[in-house]
Amino acid sequence: MPAGSPSKHTIRVERYHKKAGYKKKSFSLKGDVADRFAEACAETGVSQAAKITELMESFIKEVKKG
Secondary structure, eight states, X not given: OOSSSOOHHHHHHHHHHHHHTOOOOOXXXXXXXXXXXXXXXXXXXXXXXXXXXXXXXXXXHHHHHO
C-alpha cells in the first residue's frame, strides 16, 4: 500500500498493478542518454515504457538463442 494518505484512485491502481503482475524497477542512466531516449520516443509517438519492454524482450530472445 502507498505511504501517507493515498487517494482511492491510487489504491485501485496499486491493486491492479499487483494483480496484473507489474513490478517497479529503478536504474540510473547518464542524463544525456535518458534525455535523447525520451526525445526519440516523443518524436516517434512511442511510450518509453513500451520501448524499454520491447528492447528487454528482444535482448531476452537474443540471450536464449545463444
